[in-house]
Structure formats: structure tokens, C-alpha cells
Amino acid sequence: MAELEIYKLSRRFKSGGGVSDVSLTIEPGRLFVLVGPSGCGKSTLLRLIAGLESPDSGEIRFGEAGNADRRDLIAMVFQNYALYPHMSAFDNIAFALRLRHLSRPEIRRRVAEAAELAALHIDLSRRPAELSGGERQRVALARALVRRPRVILMDEPLSSLDAPLRSHLRIELKEFQRRTGRTVIYVTHDQFEALTLADDLAVMRAGTVEQVGAPDDVYQRPANVFVATFMGNPLMNIVRCRLPNASVSAPARSSEPALEIGGKLAMAMPFGLSGEVLLGIRPEDLTYKSSSDCAAFEATFTRVEFVGPGYLAYATVAGQELTALLDQPIEPGRTRWLYAPRRALHFFDPVSNRRIG
Amino acid sequence: MAELEIYKLSRRFKSGGGVSDVSLTIEPGRLFVLVGPSGCGKSTLLRLIAGLESPDSGEIRFGEAGNADRRDLIAMVFQNYALYPHMSAFDNIAFALRLRHLSRPEIRRRVAEAAELAALHIDLSRRPAELSGGERQRVALARALVRRPRVILMDEPLSSLDAPLRSHLRIELKEFQRRTGRTVIYVTHDQFEALTLADDLAVMRAGTVEQVGAPDDVYQRPANVFVATFMGNPLMNIVRCRLPNASVSAPARSSEPALEIGGKLAMAMPFGLSGEVLLGIRPEDLTYKSSSDCAAFEATFTRVEFVGPGYLAYATVAGQELTALLDQPIEPGRTRWLYAPRRALHFFDPVSNRRIG
């Protein structure tokens, strides 16, 4: 049985934003990531699940738990953690238990248990201001855990940290989720964080869900142009091109033009498509090397940046811009053929922007 | 003749920080980047060059310009741009000229010229608050240019912008520098920005310069462990290992152990070194494929993250941690051999942390 079913949920704000008609199913024990640009409604969706906002229409059903008080089912880890600064770490974690009038030994036992699960091994009499960023995160996790919620909601818990700490705590969060087995719904605007953390992810835009799936699935088979360009850095190239009407089933040489971008693109691999399409290619999939099953582009380079592991080359192909991440530098002004393997080509409908083929 | 010579410059603060005994030569017409972690003294050095701070000792010599007023030689672009919010874009740019009592037509001419060079094509009667981030940057560039300085100083002008705008304006800045031919000294904490922007860069730490060079030179031949791990993302692996006493000059098979890390590392390529060393390898240089001239590591994988273009795999090699960016996923718990080509190996002295060989 699903942990959580969201059915046709809508919540609109006068100032714009919110979510429209969102339906999602979240399975138990999974780390489910909601990702999208700012203003896409991901935080609103999380706050609706938490009960901090009321929906205009639609429903949120908690699977087995049925109709218990929402506040007993879920817990939330906020951006900046929202720890109570005037209380010790212990009192922060114990706050919910004291409200429930548990006995002192019971409170001590459950705080210790939650601290253990959150890998929080510090003097719990210290206040949040005396703790490091990582320790604060662990206090926030223990505070969320101590009530034994079924679902833990996390609202960009890493977004205000600097890069090294962020990457360290990301790994810790993932291990925390594995260890506790809790269902976690995690909101982020960072596509990299979403890819590395998620068991499942939902890409949102303008209040609606654009695609749901496993990270490699979403990255390798984006459902539309928005998802294709939002997930991945540097951005996926999107070029407009025309497929010939006839399609040949046998692989051809790269010099045989079978797919045109203003007459400058040569495509080795015929395909069950024709007419005008949008072709998406990630910069890291473009190389100098051709192979038997690949597309070729005659690119004129305009600018090259050294980016450490490679060279980010900006080129024009028949008047359209293309970026390639190459392992060798190239002089601006030169023209060379670039190749991309069949599996790295993404086709989208030019009208609906949806994936085809 | 050099544009700027900095000779044994020191400036210490009571609260810590500052710069110690820094010497640098900056050539005319170059984009020179000062990069380092926060608190490394890069901003202090820039402010010393600007004359906003006075040195405790040492000298800054301006090449041909000799002893003119420092404020006529340099201009500065601040973080957040520090535009005057109560003035129009035109008045912002013209402020310095009005202080110099230039005639009205002359002011108009030079503002137009500076706006042109900064690619600022907007209604100049608008105020900073009415401009986009990119337009503000261009106003700041025009304001810096209008006095015709020899050197333009830039203090993290991109650090408060979001990622897509930052990458767009980075390219624009580089083109601005090329177009105007001015010497630019640019401060950033972002190693990626430093690599992509710089003609020359200086890596700083704790008030001193650790390495000066071209970006690819610094990235491919880091002078010490600090530079090696600061430049590049994901971080370069640093593992402690022992070289055998005898060194053989001919390449050997990867199965022949010639370099040990707790007995688990096999090294194909002997080398004029012996004893204990620190070995640096970037995650992207590790692969499943062996070649004739490479090092091999027997790695036990603990965790794998999907990062889009590949899989970031965390492994242990004889009790030491190693990260590899691989193109195929692997099950945690498995043990496999990883290989790194000879050119991707960096050796450092374990005591001084300096590059050897």
C-alpha cells in the first residue's frame, strides 16, 4: 500500500504560484525528491502535505495510517533547520514529547534513541548556536524522528550551506534515510542534489509535475524539453532540425546526410521519424571520435573555456548554438566535425515539446 | 614592462587574516584572477591595490604610469556592484567625470563611449533598482571604464547571482576584457570561475600565494596538496603510499606491484622516486580500463551516486578513501580494479606537501 497518495491537489495564491491538479503516489521507505526551479510550487506541495497550508481542492491520503492526526504522521526538517535557539539540543528534541506528557525516563530514552539514529553524538546540553552546521542538521533530524513519524518532510535542508559541507551532509542524509527506513519527501531546486539523493524524483514546473521517475531514467529519458534542459549541467543543447521523409533501417556512414540542420548536420542512423523535430544532445556526449552508430555535426567554434576536466567549447552549427565538453582544446574560428552516439540523442516534438521516439 | 608589480606586500589585521609578504607581477592586458578560500587574503590584496587599505610593509609599483594618483590609474567593480541607488545609470557613470568638472558635451560623449564598450544598450535614465542583474553589471563596468583606468579591479562581481545568470555574465565579462584590452584583476573564491576566466591565476591561502600560472598549468600540475585539492570538483584524491627503493625505467605490466598502498596498490610505471609519498589522482581520471602506462588500485566500493554524466563511486583502497567518477554504475560491496594513466598521477612530498617529480 502506498505511503501517501496525492490526488488532484490544487492550491493557488493570489500573488501567483502554488500547485495545480497534482497527483502523485509515494511508496513507503523511499527517498522521494521534488525538484524544480524557484516558484514551481514544490515547497507549496510540501507544506500542503505537512498541513501548513490548506488545499483549494483535491486530497492527500495517508495509506495505512488512515485518519490519525496529520501531526502524528509527519515531521518536517526546515531550511536552516528552525531549531529553537533558546533551548538545548536535548530540549529541542524533547519538545514534542513533553507536549505529549511522557514520563521523564521515557523522554530520556526516546531522545537517546532518536539521537542515535541521527548519528548525533554530542553533549545534548549545548544550544544550537554552539553547534556546527552538521551537528545542527543532526539535531533537526533527531527532532523529526523522536515522534516516530511515518513520513519526514525536508524543505531544502542543505541550500544555505557552503559547497563542501553540503556535499558531506547530502551523503549523511542519504545514509540516515537508509538506516531509519522512513519515507522521506525532499524538496530542492538543485538538480544535482536531486539526482544524487533520490530513489524517485518528480520534476515540477509552474505548479505541475512534468515527470516522475528514477534519477537515471529522468536524466537519460527526459519527458520533455523543460526536463531535458533543467536536469544536467552544462545544459543540454536543443537544436531544431529536419528529418528526411524516408527512413533507412541499416546504419550508414556519418558522411551520408540523413538528418539535416540547415544542411550542415549529417546523421548516420535512420529512425522512425520524419519532419521537423527538436534534437537534444548533452555537451558531454559530443566528441571528436566517430563510431558506427552516431550523429555528426559540422561545428564552427567561437569560444573555448578550460573547465578543469575538459574544455567547454561553444560552436555554431548552421546558425544554431551548440556547446560541447571536449577533452582536447580547439582554436576559436576552426571548423570540425563533432559526433554523438545514437543513445545520446533525444528527440522532441517542436510543438508540444514532448519526447518522441 | 609589467602593468603592476607587487613586492613583499604585507598587511595584517588584529582579528587575523590579511596578506603576508606577497610578491606578484601582473602583465598588461591580461585577466589576472586571485582565487582562494574565504579568508585567504585575496580581497585584502585587491583593496591594497585599490588603495582602500594601506600596507604595513612592501610596495605596489605601477609600471609606466609612475607616480600618478592611484585613483586615476585604477577602477573597481564591487561585489553587488555598489551602484549609487539614488542616481540614474547615466549619473552613476558620469559621477567621476562631474567630479573632474568636465564639460557637459564631453561627459555625454564619454558616458556613451563607456556604455558602448560595456555593451550597455538601455535607457540610461533608469535607476539601478529598475535594472536586471546583467544590466547592473554592465552599468558597473561602464562606470569603471569611463575614467579610462589602466587597471580594473573586480571583487567577486558574480558571487551573489544565481547559477544561470552567473554563467552568462562570466562569458560577458571575459568578452568585455578582450574587447577593451584593459588589465583586469579579478577576485573569486570559485575555482571553476577562476579556471574558465583567467589568463593567469594566483591561488592564495592564509595570506600567501601558493601558485601562479595559466589555468591549465595550475590544474594539471598543482604545486602542492592545497592547490591540488582546492582546484577541481569533485576533489582530487590524496592517498599515502610507499614507493619501492629500486626504480626501473621500462614500463611494466599493471599486475606488477611497484608502488604500494598497504600492499593493495599495483603500479605499472616506475619512477625516479622512493620512500613514502602522497599520491594525488582526480576522480575523473580513474576508469575501469587499463592501458599500457597506468597505475592500478584494488578498490572496494562502499557507495555509488548517480550524478548525471556518470556515477560518483566511493571506495576504500587499503583503508584509505578514494572517489572515482565512472561511466558505469557498480554495486556497493563489490571489489574491482581501477586504473589511472601515468599523466594523471600527481606526487607530493608527505612532509612539505610540495609537488615532486
Added chain:
Amino acid sequence: MPGGGARAAPLRFAIDCLAVIGAAVPIYLLIKQAITPDLESFAWPPFWLPHHLTASNLKSVFELAELRSALLLSVIVAVAAAAISTVLGTMLAYAMARRERLRQTGMAGVTIARLLPMIAVALPLTTVLIRAGLYDSPTGMGLALIHAALAIPTTALTTYGAFVAIPAEQEEAAWLDGASPLRVFLAIDVPQARMAIAASLVLSFILSWDEFGFALLIQVTNRTMPPLLYYYTVFGDVGPASALALVMLAPAVAVIIALRPMLKSGFIAAPRH
């Protein structure tokens, strides 16, 4: 907070009402008393609506030569006090905003000034004024100086926030552009703090206009408006006193009407950026 919206509504409404009543009732009563005969004002149970109207109170007050000279003196004192305290307070605030050490000294001074009971300090100040020949001055300059001193904490705190909010980088940019420190202050800081400076002018004007204790002590024969109003009140002339009080409300009402769009931001009472 969820649920808080519904629960807070009665509280909110009550406070709204309180605010409106608190501001409107006194002014209404004032107007009523000013235009009704004296007996009605003290009737019990009170008449909430005026029964008889009279213009005699307003007329008699405006015919008074005493009123005209008191009004003139009050305006002179308040304008001088506002100008002096705003200039000095602005300079103090700027120095406090730019120098850490001075900020601490200044804040300590301002705090002490707000904590010391002014009535207790009045006595030695009066002695000093007597010695300086500024006691009961016909131009009110002694009182103006005291009011200016009283208002400096207010004007300094009112403009301090505006100067703190101006990033040091703007001043550095202007200095690099070739401006002198004075030019930086006048061209970069003052224009951006102009709203706070205007607020501090208004507040210090009202502070002096309304100040009663020192005015009573110092301007014993050359009276300003507050002592005059006090005497009318004490002598039981409620009608003329109300008319005088209405005159005293005029500048405040003028400011409130002029700054209507800014009232909601609370900027005048507590400028923050």
C-alpha cells in the same frame, strides 16, 4: 501558523478598534468641547453628542494677543530645536554608523539619555540657563537648545538605521571615483537617508512642540503654547482650553495628512531598512 488566522481574528479586531478609538475619541471630545458651552463638558451622564453649539470659545481664543505670541514663540522654538537636533543627530548617527568604537559610545550615550528622568535633569539645566542669560528668553533660544538636546537621541536613532543600511562599498566606489569624504557624505549618504532625515525633523519638531515640563519651568512669562494651555486648563476654562488644544493639534494633523501614504510602513515612528 495554521488555525492561527481564525483564532487571532477577534484579537485583531479588538486591537483595531482600540487603535481607532484611542486616536479618535480624544480628538472628538476636543472638538466637541471647543464648540460647546463649558457646562456641557462636565455634565454627568456625559452628552456624547453636543447639545448646544457655540463659536465663542474659538473666537475668544483667536482674539487673544497671548495666543498669537505663544504660537509664534512655539513655532520658533520647535523649528530651531528640530533644525539643531536633526543636524547634530544626523552627524552623530553617521559617525556611529561608520565607526565601531563611536557606535558603542554613542549608543551608550543615547541609552543613558533615554533612561535619565528629564524632570530631574531640568533643575540643574535651569540653573545653567539662568547663568547663561537664556532663562525666560523672549526668543525662546534657551528652551530651543534644551529641546534640541532632548531630541538628539531620537534624531540620531531615527537616521542611524538609514546610514547603516548604505553599504560601505558605495562610499568606497565614490572615493575611488575621486570624491572627498565630505563630498561622499553629501552626494552618497545624505540623499539616501533623506526620508529618515525628514522623519527626524518631524519627530523633533513635535517633541519640542509638545514638551511641557521645561517650557513651564523656563518660559515663565514669555510663554509657549503648552504652558498657556496648562494655565487655561487649571483655571477651568475648558472651552478656550479645548480651542487652544485644537490649535496645538494642527501641525500633527497636517503631518499625518501629508504623510498618509507612509503611515502604514511605520517609517516615521521607527525607520528601519
Added chain:
Amino acid sequence: MPGGGARAAPLRFAIDCLAVIGAAVPIYLLIKQAITPDLESFAWPPFWLPHHLTASNLKSVFELAELRSALLLSVIVAVAAAAISTVLGTMLAYAMARRERLRQTGMAGVTIARLLPMIAVALPLTTVLIRAGLYDSPTGMGLALIHAALAIPTTALTTYGAFVAIPAEQEEAAWLDGASPLRVFLAIDVPQARMAIAASLVLSFILSWDEFGFALLIQVTNRTMPPLLYYYTVFGDVGPASALALVMLAPAVAVIIALRPMLKSGFIAAPRH
């Protein structure tokens, strides 16, 4: 600003001196007048050092029954006014910090209250108090209520910043932890605003302690300290008046000494987070 350091130094020094002199001179003169015979206080040229010492002023003041009852009444009025205005001001500030619409209304009310001349409002309020039987009350409750009303803008502005600085997420976290809205306010907000609440107690106490105009108008026979001090001053008894003034300074000096470490932050005068 480079170079600014050197140029600002004389200005800074001048302001430092002004602050020290402004605070110290009146207190010194008070003490001097309290312990010297009356004639010396008005001597010209003034004696900056006391020539003759006397304990009679202090002694005579403390033997006065009038002083004891005035002191008691002043303390009762100030404590009551501080308590009432801090409780109401804190609630108003919390409501303003959490509700956008109320913030605007509240700020407008506070601004208007700061702009209206209190002396002009005094008259109708006095009429209202007479009707309510609180005029010249021996417990001073009429005056305490007026002082509380006068202090609400101050207490509300003093605590407002503290509540605004508490992120809404902390309240949401506490609500999700199972707390009721009232529990959230008491367990999360009040403890974090405790310094500002303490500051508003201190400020409203001093405001009432020092208030002169309404005290003079309302407590005509059951006098509090400020009117008593006024009468002594007006009757020309400078010595006893100075001794009284010193007594009035006591709570302020006690607060200043107790809060010495916090003075430099300016927190009491202008709490900001």
C-alpha cells in the same frame, strides 16, 4: 573610507566630549546643589566646586511625609503603567509581527500616537477621568492608565523587532511538534523576546516615572514625585529640590549600572536584531 579616519578624528573627539559633558554636567550640578546652601547655586560667576557643604537639604527632604507618600505613589503608578503597557504592547507587537494587515494598521496607530501632541490630548482625557472617578485618585490608577496608554507605542516598537526576528518556521516546527498557538507564543516567542520585553519594562517604567504634564494635571492633591519636584523648584527651594531630583534619578542610575554591559549595544534604546 581611506583618509576618512584621520579627518573624522576631531569630529569624533568633539562628539565624544559632548556626550560625556551632556550626561555628567547636570548630574554633577545636581549633587553639588543638593549638598551646598542655596545662595551658592545662583552665585555669579558660578562656583564649579562646592565651597560650603551642608546635609540639611537631604535631611529636610527625607523627613518630609509628603516625599514618602509621593515616592510610594510614583512607584505604584510607574510599576502599574510598565506592567500594563508591556503586556498590551507585547501582544500588539506580536500581532503586528505575524499579520501583514495588522502590521500596517498598528504602525499607522503607533506613528499617529507619536505625532499627536500629548499635552493637547491631555485635556479631553482629564475630562474622561473626572467622569470615571479616577481624577486625583489616591492609588494613582487614572494616571497609571494614561501612562500605560502613552507607553504602548514605545513598548510595541521595542518588542516588535524581536518578534519579527523569530522565523515563522520555528513556530511552524513547534506547531507540527503538537503545540497550540498559545503554547507556541509562550514557549517559542516570549523566551526569545525576553530581552526586548525587559527593555520595554524599563523604558515604560522610566517614561511614567518621568512624566510631568499629566501628573501635574491629574494628581493635584495626591502628588507623585514630578509635580512635587516642580513645586519645590518653582518656590525657589533649590537645595531641597536638588535633593528630590537626586531621589528621582536613583532608579535610572540603578538601571544604568545594572545594565552597564548592554549599554554599548544600544539595545535598550533601540532594540534591533
